[in-house]
Amino acid sequence: MKYCATMSTLVVLIISCLSIPVSVMGQKVVFEENFDGLKLGPSQEEGVKKNNVWTKEGPKGWEIETEFKPKKGAAKLPDGLGITEWMGWSFADHAWWTQTAENQGRGNWKKAKKTVAIADPDEWDDEKKDDKSPDDLVSFNSKLSTPSIDISVINPKSIKLSFDSSFRMEKPQHFEIHAKFDSSAPIQILHIIYDDAKDSIAKVTYKTTGKKEDKATSEANVDFPFTIEIPNPSGAKKMILTWAVLDADNDWWWAIDNVKVTGVGGTTAVEPGNKLSTTWSTIKSQTPR
Template sequence: MRRTLCLAAAVVAVAGLTSGVAAAQVAKTPKALVIGLDGARFDKLLAADTPNVHALVQRGYAARSALYGSGMAQTSSGPGWSTILTGVWPDKHKVKDNSFNGNNLAANPSWLARAETANPALDTYAAVDWKPIGDQILRTGQDRKFVLDGDTAGYVKTDEQVAADAEKHLKQDKADASFVYFGQTDEAGHAHGADSPEYSASLRTDDALIGRLLAAIDARAGRANEDWLVMISTDHGHTAAGGHGGDSPEERMTFVIAAGGAVPPGTPAVQPKIVDIAPTVLRHLGIAAPAGYDGYPLGAVPPDAFDSAVLKPRQDETGVPAGILGWTHDGPGGWTVRNASGMPSGTTEWQGWAFTTDDFWTRTAPGQQREANVRARGVFAVADPDEWDDKGSPSSKGTFDSSLVSPAIDVAGAARADIAFVSHYRQDGTQRGALTVSFDGGAEQSVLAYGPESGTVNKGGDVLATPTSASVAVPAGARSMRVTWRLYAAGNNWYWAIDAPHVTTR
C-alpha cells in the first residue's frame, strides 16, 4: 500500500462564456480557443482600454506569470510560443531563440497535434502571421492552418486577415480546438516601447479583434449546447523603451487569462505558468495530458508545503522594490532553518535558508540563472551564499552552513520512503549540498550529495530546474522521519533552491 504524504499536510460569461464552476444539467460539447498576443505585457493590457479582455478577467481566471531567462532560453518568440504550444519548458523542446536550431519539437508536439492524434474526429485549426509558428512549431497536427507573413506584409494588415479567417472558422466550422495569433503589439513594442501611446493603441486593436472572435463564437448555431474554454496569453513582455530577450521582470512578464470549462474563476494565490495552457486545453477536450508535460491544468496544481509562508518586504536587498513581499526565515507548518554555530552574519534575507518567490529572488541579481528556476512555483526555499556574502563579506570570516529541516513525517509500518522535490542547484568552488534523513531523532543518514567532484549527484556542475527523487529504507520499528537539505562549505559561491517537497511511503 502506498501513502503519499504531502509535506504541506504534514506540516465568461463574456459573449455567453461561463466560469465553468457550476455543473451543467446536460453535458455540452467542449470547444477550446487559445488566443496569442505577441509581446503583450499583462500590466499594460489591463491598464489599456480593453473591455473584452477586462470582461474575461472579471468573469474568469487571470494572473501574471514569469518566463525563464538566459540560463534556459532568450525571452523571445521562438521559445515563448514553443512553450505555450507544447506544454514543456525550453530544456525539453530545445528552442532557445528564434533560429529554432537544434530543436526537439518533433518529440514535443503542440497541444493541437496531441488533440488531433488522440481524437481524429476533432476539428483542429490554427491562424498565425508570424510564419515560424506555422513552419516550425505547428508543422503538422491541424486539420486547417492559415499562415501569413506579417514580417513582409505588415502585422496591422495580416492581423486583420487572420481575424477575418478565424471569425469565419469559429462561426461556421466545428471548431473544436483553435489557436489564433496576433503579432502587431510586438511590432509596436519594438518600434515605440511599452510605455508608448502606440503600444497602448495596439493593445486596444488586439482587444477589438478578440471581441470579434468572441462574437463569432456567440453567433454559432449550436452555441447553447457548447462549453467554450477561451484562453489568452503571450510569449514575452517588453521593456519600457522597447525590446526583449533579456532577464528583466518586464521582459519575462507573461500571463494566463481563461474563462470556461473547469477553470476556477478569480486570481489564483499561486501564479500559473504558461506551460499550464496545454494541459488545461487537453483536460477540457477530455484528453489525458502526456506524462512529460511540465504544466498542470488550471486549478489542479498539487499543494506545496512552502506556499503558506508569511513573507516580508526587503531589508538589505535595496534593489528590490519596497512593496514586494518576498522572504522569510520562518518556516511554515513545522519547517525549520538551522544555521551552524558561528556562521558569520551577511545579507539579512539570505542568512541561511530562506523562503522566497521568483519575483523577489530574481531581482536581487538578474542574469545569474536564478530566472531558470521555472519548475518552482509560488514560494520556494533558497540557500544563497552568493547574495549572503554581499553585505560585509562574511565569507572572509567563515563559511555559509545552513540546513532546512522538514516536519516529522509518519513512516510507521513502511519499508521505504521516497523523497521527491524540484532542485535548482549551481555549483561553485568548495560549496557542497547534502540531502539527509534521520529516523526518530537519530543520526543523519546521507541520501544525496552535491559538490565539485564528478561522482556527486550533480557531477561537479550545475543541475537546473530538475525534478529530483531518492528512496531510503525505513528501519524496522521506525515511527517518524525528518528530511534535511544542507548547503555548506560555501563562501561567495552560488545557490541551491528547492520546491514542492513530498514523501511517499510504501
C-alpha cells in the same frame, strides 16, 4: 448454471479486491509542501524593495539551523555583515529573488512556483565592512529540516523523496540531505559536491543506492529535480529530512520546491469489514439455488 458461475466469479473477485493490502497498490503520499501557504513580508536589505516577498518563518514545524564557521586566523562574523535575507535558508517569492539577484540563471528554474525555499550564499556575501566580505571571515553552513513525518504505517524500505531544486555548483560548497528516524542518528541519503577538475560540474551520489551521476551546471542549466529512495527501517514511526548547504563561500545557491514524501502502505484492507458483510449478504441473496 451460467448465472451461478458468473456470480461465483464475481464473489471471488470482490473478496479478492476487498482483501488486497494497500502495499500492492503503489505509493501513498505521507507528506508534501510547496511553501505557497507562507505569509511573506517585506524585503530587508536587498536592492529591489518590495512587500510580500520574503520571510524567515517556514511552514509549521520546519526548522532552520545556521552556523557561520570562522576561517583559520579570522574573527567571527561581525554583527550585521551579510545580506539579511540570505543569512541561512529563507523563503521568498521566486520572481522577486530572480529580479533582486540580477537573475544569473535563477529565472531558468522553470519548475519553481511562487514561494520557494532558498539558501543563497552568493547573495549573502554581497556586502562589505572594513573592506571585508562575509566569506573573507567565515564559511556559510545552513540546514533546513522538515517537521517530524509520520511513517508508522509505511512498509520498510519503501519511502521515496521527490522535490524540485535549482543550483549552480562552485568550489568549495557542497550539499547534503539527511534522514533521521525516531531517536536514531541521521543517515546521509544524498551528497552533491564540485568536481575538482571543473567546479561547475556537480558530482551527485545517492548514498542509499550507490548511484552516481554528474550534472553540468551553468547560467542556462539550473533545473535539477530529484527522486531519492530512502530505506526506512522496520518499526520506524517518525522521520525528519534535512537539506544542508555546507562550507560555502560566495558560491551561488541551492533552492527547493514541491517537496513530496511517498511510501508503500501497510496491510490494512482497502474496505472496512462492515462493507464486506453487506456486499456478501447482497450477493448471497441474489445467487440462485
